[in-house]
Amino acid sequence: MGPFDLNLIWAGIIAFGIIMYVLMDGFDLGVGILFPFAPDNDARDVMMNSVAPVWDGNETWLILGGAGLLAAFPLVYSIILPALYIGVFLMLAGLIFRGVAFEFRFKAKSSRYLWDWSFAGGSSLAAFAQGAVVGSYIEGYNTVDKVFVGGPFDWLTPFTVLTGFGLMAGYALLGSTWIIMKSEGYIQRWAYRITPYLVMVVLGVFAIISLWTPFVDELVQHRWLSYFHIIGILPTLAVLCAWKIIHYVRKRQEGVPFVATMGMFVFTFLGLLVSKWPYVVPPNYTLYDAASAPESQLFLLVGLLFVVPVVVAYTAWSYWIFRGKVRVGEGYH
Amino acid sequence: MELDPVLLSRIQFAFVVSFHAIFPVFTIGLASFIAFLEGLRLRTGNPLYERLSKFWIEVFAVVFGMGVVSGIVMSFQFGTNWSNFAQATANFMGPMLSYEVLTAFFLEAAFLGVLLFGRGKVPPGVFFFAALMVAVGTMISTFWILSANSWMHTPGGFEIRDGTFHIVAWSEAIFNASFPWRFLHMVMASFLTGALVVCAVSAWFLLRNREVEAHRRALSMSLWMLLFLAPAQAVVGDFHGLNTLEHQPVKVAAMEGNWERAGGVPLLLFALPDQANQTNRFEVGIPYLASLILTHELGGEVPGINETAVEEQPPVAIVFWSFRVMVAIGLLMIAFAITGLILRRGGQYWQKPWFLKGLTYMGITPFIAVLAGWITTEVGRSPWLVFGEMTQAQGVTPSLTGGMALFTLIGYVVVYAMVFTAGIYYLTRIFKAGLETEHTAIPQVERPKRPLSGSHVSFDDDQESDFRGSEQGGTPHGTL
Ligand code: HDD
Numbered sequence: 001m002g003p004f005d006l007n008l009i010w011a012g013i014i015a016f017g018i019i020m021y022v023l024m025d026g027f028d029l030g031v032g033i034l035f036p037f038a039p040d041n042d043a044r045d046v047m048m049n050s051v052a053p054v055w056d057g058n059e060t061w062l063i064l065g066g067a068g069l070l071a072a073f074p075l076v077y078s079i080i081l082p083a084l085y086i087g088v089f090l091m092l093a094g095l096i097f098r099g100v101a102f103e104f105r106f107k108a109k110s111s112r113y114l115w116d117w118s119f120a121g122g123s124s125l126a127a128f129a130q131g132a133v134v135g136s137y138i139e140g141y142n143t144v145d146k147v148f149v150g151g152p153f154d155w156l157t158p159f160t161v162l163t164g165f166g167l168m169a170g171y172a173l174l175g176s177t178w179i180i181m182k183s184e185g186y187i188q189r190w191a192y193r194i195t196p197y198l199v200m201v202v203l204g205v206f207a208i209i210s211l212w213t214p215f216v217d218e219l220v221q222h223r224w225l226s227y228f229h230i231i232g233i234l235p236t237l238a239v240l241c242a243w244k245i246i247h248y249v250r251k252r253q254e255g256v257p258f259v260a261t262m263g264m265f266v267f268t269f270l271g272l273l274v275s276k277w278p279y280v281v282p283p284n285y286t287l288y289d290a291a292s293a294p295e296s297q298l299f300l301l302v303g304l305l306f307v308v309p310v311v312v313a314y315t316a317w318s319y320w321i322f323r324g325k326v327r328v329g330e331g332y333h
Numbered sequence: 334m335e336l337d338p339v340l341l342s343r344i345q346f347a348f349v350v351s352f353h354a355i356f357p358v359f360t361i362g363l364a365s366f367i368a369f370l371e372g373l374r375l376r377t378g379n380p381l382y383e384r385l386s387k388f389w390i391e392v393f394a395v396v397f398g399m400g401v402v403s404g405i406v407m408s409f410q411f412g413t414n415w416s417n418f419a420q421a422t423a424n425f426m427g428p429m430l431s432y433e434v435l436t437a438f439f440l441e442a443a444f445l446g447v448l449l450f451g452r453g454k455v456p457p458g459v460f461f462f463a464a465l466m467v468a469v470g471t472m473i474s475t476f477w478i479l480s481a482n483s484w485m486h487t488p489g490g491f492e493i494r495d496g497t498f499h500i501v502a503w504s505e506a507i508f509n510a511s512f513p514w515r516f517l518h519m520v521m522a523s524f525l526t527g528a529l530v531v532c533a534v535s536a537w538f539l540l541r542n543r544e545v546e547a548h549r550r551a552l553s554m555s556l557w558m559l560l561f562l563a564p565a566q567a568v569v570g571d572f573h574g575l576n577t578l579e580h581q582p583v584k585v586a587a588m589e590g591n592w593e594r595a596g597g598v599p600l601l602l603f604a605l606p607d608q609a610n611q612t613n614r615f616e617v618g619i620p621y622l623a624s625l626i627l628t629h630e631l632g633g634e635v636p637g638i639n640e641t642a643v644e645e646q647p648p649v650a651i652v653f654w655s656f657r658v659m660v661a662i663g664l665l666m667i668a669f670a671i672t673g674l675i676l677r678r679g680g681q682y683w684q685k686p687w688f689l690k691g692l693t694y695m696g697i698t699p700f701i702a703v704l705a706g707w708i709t710t711e712v713g714r715s716p717w718l719v720f721g722e723m724t725q726a727q728g729v730t731p732s733l734t735g736g737m738a739l740f741t742l743i744g745y746v747v748v749y750a751m752v753f754t755a756g757i758y759y760l761t762r763i764f765k766a767g768l769e770t771e772h773t774a775i776p777q778v779e780r781p782k783r784p785l786s787g788s789h790v791s792f793d794d795d796q797e798s799d800f801r802g803s804e805q806g807g808t809p810h811g812t813l
């Protein structure tokens with residue numbers, strides 16, 4: 001495997017890409033999920049404005065995730081997409097409606113409610129579908145000879161429905177803590193008020209999933225039982241983050257809840273990774289089975305090393321331009 | 334009734350990619366036009382260029398937005414419907430698509446924000462730079478995706494091991510045999526599209542006597558562009574065809590409707606290809622011309638379709654007719670370009686109503702030509718997905734049933750129909766509002782850094798421009 005293992009490097013890159021996507025598109029999807037519950041129309045304007053400048057770049061990470069998987073671990077791409085055929089369609093349809101809602105809502109007057117619904121509905125649908133992907137990943141895929149052989153609705157089980165709603169709740173939490181940071185006045189108070197409830201919901205779902213997962217998958221059960229003293233740190237940290245959110249919401253601290261929510265996501269994600277390692281298409285294929293040719297991985301890696309720092313710089317730059325609070329009737333500062 | 338997942342997937346792919354392609358071909362050309370206008374403005378300081386540029390940036394924002402939404406769908410199509418193909422070619426397609434995201438999409442996303450909302454916030458030089466970067470981004474995007482596509486037509490630089498394509502020579506794979514001509518032809522098609530849409534819209538305004546000075550200038554610029562590009566496109570197209578003759582002779586035979594290898598083949602103007610009997614009906618042609626075009630000799634030999642086994646022949650009628658549609662439109666463009674040149678004398682080109690009216694109708698033709706050209710190319714590759722290596726039936730997702738494919742096909746048609754209607758409706762509103770609206774005085778609320786939100790024309794309410802004017806106290810043009 002040579003001096004350095006390309007597959008491991010790529011696993012790291014893809015994991016980084018996925019968590020980037022989840023955190024970045026997560027809060028703007030969350031804002032969409034919370035949309036119907038906003039106190040009033042002005043609040044909705046502010047909420048949408050707060051994510052509008054960065055939404056486009058955030059979703060580019062999803063495309064990178066798709067293309068990166070095709071490049072580095074094509075088996076994941078060519079098994080999971082067919083396995084989730086209908087789910088992927090629903091996610092894309094959700095993203096389309098949500099995308100155009102972003103575009104048209106501000107121009108609409110009498111039809112504005114339509115775009116409100118397509119923004120909220122599209123965001124919820126996309127978030128649910130992504131959560132179901134996570135659930136189906138935990139459950140594993142029905143494959144023979146590196147080909148998916150299951151049916152069109154294999155991915156839709158009570159467990160994946162739970163993970164679907166779980167991710168919706170998680171995104172909503174990212175959304176509400178983001179709104180705390182980007183708004184003020186009654187909108188911020190509203191966000192402060194709902195955040196603890198969302199934390200409770202997320203923790204509840206988190207607990208059910210954690211208890212349920214070992215029954216879904218023996219590997220997970222075995223791993224958690226035998227290594228709990230080491231990997232048990234991850235759920236502990238996630239719960240600690242949850243506590244921090246509630247604590248700092250009480251203290252009316254603006255920034256910490258969002259950061260702590262991101263922490264919750266990162267630790268949960270790591271927990272998922274260690275549970276399944278090294279399986280990328282459970283229960284049969286590891287990242288080594290799924291990998292593309294080393295020369296392809298290397299060819300892309302070289303470019304990646306040059307380009308990604310520049311991309312991160314752009315992203316930081318555009319967040320910098322649109323930093324600060326969004327106020328009713330105004331835009332950015 | 335048996336639903337064929339291969340056929341349905343082909344229809345679905347053709348539908349979603351055609352829908353997607355409409356937008357980039359326009360934005361690639363328009364991005365360069367906008368960068369050009371901004372450059373002129375920087376050099377001359379003439380505010381006219383700025384007003385034109387602002388108007389076209391609004392149009393750009395809408396079209397770009399739809400391109401992005403439909404593009405996201407594209408990046409998942411290979412996996413959902415063509416998973417065997419994805420798996421087999423991932424060693425090449427994966428890096429190509431990833432490089433496209435890394436080098437083009439992020440670049441576009443970053444500088445688009447500045448282009449749409451940064452006027453007045455960044456120095457004019459930086460603004461021009463942003464316009465330039467967006468244009469460069471669209472070009473880079475075209476480069477990668479066309480390299481990937483060309484490789485499917487003329488695969489190179491690879492070796493097959495265990496049913497998987499392994500790349501042994503990257504430069505041969507990326508710069509594969511048909512790529513240079515396809516890239517050139519496509520970029521010129523995009524510029525032609527941009528030029529003709531600008532022609533059409535300017536002509537429409539001139540016919541209505543609105544903002545005559547600005548639109549006359551835009552018309553003049555785009556007519557020069559047309560004069561240069563339309564004939565050049567025909568020449569490049571000819572070379573593209575010669576290249577295809579070398580690598581995919583059966584496709585050229587289908588384009589010519591020539592069933593039997595022969596010398597002195599006529600150029601068919603009309604025919605009804607009859608694949609069952611391997612012949613044409615109702616042929617009308619110009620003697621020797623096809624041989625002359627393809628071999629540059631009157632008696633030159635042209636390959637015949639029946640040299641290829643019937644199961645490996647493309648559907649001839651589709652290839653034959655879509656090719657004719659493209660070429661006819663190409664010739665029509667040349668005719669308009671030359672007429673425009675003749676009418677230059679005494680500035681008639683912007684005054685003759687019949688010419689302007691004709692130009693307004695020409696606005697749609699590049700889109701038809703582009704789709705027709707692609708249909709020629711792609712259907713002519715049939716039944717191969719990777720020419721000579723992998724067929725469509727081999728590439729399709731094994732678990733895909735006809736019912737699933739039909740479900741998503743209908744789904745995409747419905748979703749796109751809704752999005753497209755809304756988008757077109759909105760574009761016509763921008764066109765109707767014209768240059769006269771106050772472009773700079775947009776309340777902050779309405780200018781998030783989103784593609785479509787860059788345009789501020791009300792979606793369904795005419796009153797909004799009044800509201801905007803009063804809010805900002807009617808800031809004059811160019812002061813922000
Ligand atoms: C504005 C658009 C436009 C116009 C006016 C033309 N084309 Fe074209 N043509 C395209 C837009 C296009 C395209 C959509 O860009 C295609 C599809 C794939 C490609 O490489 O270019 C294409 C493909 C294409 C092909 C198929 C190549 C293959 O086998 O893959 C040939 C032979 C030509 N063209 C030739 C011509 C000729 C002789 C033209 C003379 C007038 C012409 N085209 C005008």
Ligand code: HEM
Nearest residue numbers: 063356357360397400401404405407408438471474475478
């Ligand atoms: C002739 C074919 C194609 C050309 C010239 C082309 C070019 C472009 C361009 C210039 C854009 C920028 C957006 C715009 O200008 O509208 C774009 C967007 C996009 N294209 Fe295509 N494309 C083509 C086909 C495809 C195919 C086959 C795929 C999928 C594999 C694809 C995937 C995408 C994606 C994901 C986006 C969205 C990028 C973003 O978020 O900015 N494109 N394309």
Ligand code: HEM
Nearest residue numbers: 343346347350351354481482704707708711712715718725
């Ligand atoms: C830009 C405009 C494009 C148009 C209008 C277009 C059009 C079409 C059409 C009409 C088909 C159906 C062919 C048939 O059924 O015989 C097709 C198939 C296909 N095209 Fe394209 N195409 C475009 C670009 C691309 C690009 C850039 C790629 C790849 C990078 C691509 C890859 C494919 C694939 C994978 C199929 C399905 C398999 C097949 O039917 O051959 N296309 N396309």
